[in-house]
Amino acid sequence: MTRHERHPSPFPFDLPENSAVFVCARVAAGAPILEVSHDEEGDWQFLCGADHSDPAPDDGGLLRCLGCVLAGDASLAALATLRCAESASRPDVATPWRITDEHEAFLERAIAEHGWGITAIPEDDEGPAFAYTAGLARLDRPELIVVGLPPSSAMRLLNAVGELVRDGRAPLGSPLAGCLPDPTVTVRLRAVRDDEPIASFITYARALAHGRAVSLVEILPLRFVVDDLSGAPTRALIARHLAGMHANSPPESVHAFDVDQLRQPDVTFWSAWVGDALAGCGALKRLDAERGELKSMRVADAFLGRGVGRALLEHLVAEARARGLRSLWLETGSTPAFIPALRLYESAGFSRCGPFGDYGDDPFSVFMTRAI
Numbered sequence: 001m002t003r004h005e006r007h008p009s010p011f012p013f014d015l016p017e018n019s020a021v022f023v024c025a026r027v028a029a030g031a032p033i034l035e036v037s038h039d040e041e042g043d044w045q046f047l048c049g050a051d052h053s054d055p056a057p058d059d060g061g062l063l064r065c066l067g068c069v070l071a072g073d074a075s076l077a078a079l080a081t082l083r084c085a086e087s088a089s090r091p092d093v094a095t096p097w098r099i100t101d102e103h104e105a106f107l108e109r110a111i112a113e114h115g116w117g118i119t120a121i122p123e124d125d126e127g128p129a130f131a132y133t134a135g136l137a138r139l140d141r142p143e144l145i146v147v148g149l150p151p152s153s154a155m156r157l158l159n160a161v162g163e164l165v166r167d168g169r170a171p172l173g174s175p176l177a178g179c180l181p182d183p184t185v186t187v188r189l190r191a192v193r194d195d196e197p198i199a200s201f202i203t204y205a206r207a208l209a210h211g212r213a214v215s216l217v218e219i220l221p222l223r224f225v226v227d228d229l230s231g232a233p234t235r236a237l238i239a240r241h242l243a244g245m246h247a248n249s250p251p252e253s254v255h256a257f258d259v260d261q262l263r264q265p266d267v268t269f270w271s272a273w274v275g276d277a278l279a280g281c282g283a284l285k286r287l288d289a290e291r292g293e294l295k296s297m298r299v300a301d302a303f304l305g306r307g308v309g310r311a312l313l314e315h316l317v318a319e320a321r322a323r324g325l326r327s328l329w330l331e332t333g334s335t336p337a338f339i340p341a342l343r344l345y346e347s348a349g350f351s352r353c354g355p356f357g358d359y360g361d362d363p364f365s366v367f368m369t370r371a372i
Helices: 066-072 074-079 102-114 151-166 203-207 232-248 308-322 336-347
Strands: 020-024 035-038 044-047 061-065 086-089 098-101 117-121 130-134 143-147 185-192 216-226 267-274 277-286 291-299 327-333 351-353 365-371
Touching (some): 020 066, 035 074, 098 102, 102 117, 102 203, 117 151, 130 203, 143 151, 151 216, 216 308, 232 277, 232 291, 232 336, 267 308, 277 308, 291 308, 308 327, 308 336, 327 336, 336 365
Antiparallel strands (some): 020 061, 035 044, 035 086, 086 098, 117 130, 216 267, 327 365
């Protein structure tokens, strides 16, 4: 193994000394290093600063040991904290390094040309994929974020909705049509609170706002599917729903349907998806020719507080109207755990009523209805 006796100690880079890095042929021949790049894949390049976009046959990249490269130029230790997608350059060895965030520079060019740029982060062990705009704040508009879609779909959606937001044609809470080619997808916008975790995701948007206040709007692309409950995610959500009902009401007051009951002929069950993630579910039971009952309204934990419950409710109301029903009815719990559900139903026009159908009076039940 090669010994490295001249590099600083301790070794400044968060890599083994014998890590392979790229150098251009001129640097390998002794030319000073005037450009350093730490690309998005995590690879390091140490270059002479000349244009290598179309290298000559004898000027291609070579692999060298990081410790050896650092031993030849101690000033490189100052670049050990260079983040992925950052680069550093200098006109000569006597001039301090100038650090450039390559992605930030790319976004600045996109903002200058289109009004905004987009940052897309792939799914990893820490969370789902997400993408967001940077630049709309300069137009006194909110920045946009979408979570859970593949990068290509997310970028297409952000650009389509970005145009609507820029022109003031995208009201919060209202469904947006035509933003994606899939007609089963309903796109909704909701304001993100500053204390929500995703509010911290938009690092570049805040950095490029140039001191302006940045508000954030989440784009929620929900796909509603008539579901036969054969999939593991849906069955798991129903199991969690039933467990929650039993945890907050006595057994004789739990009226939630299990999987078999949701498969009855007079019941239609929908699941709601964002990309490949199950966001929630709900069902409609026909009581008679004019009345329907809402059942199994549940939002997956990862989507709580993001407008999925209201979107599900509006979807079920629209489906009930399409089937010729004149009124909707529901039973929910009365304990504190059900307060968010009660507020949602009341805000959607439901009012309290007495028992209906086969239900009886029960202090642990609240009954509600509304005309549609």
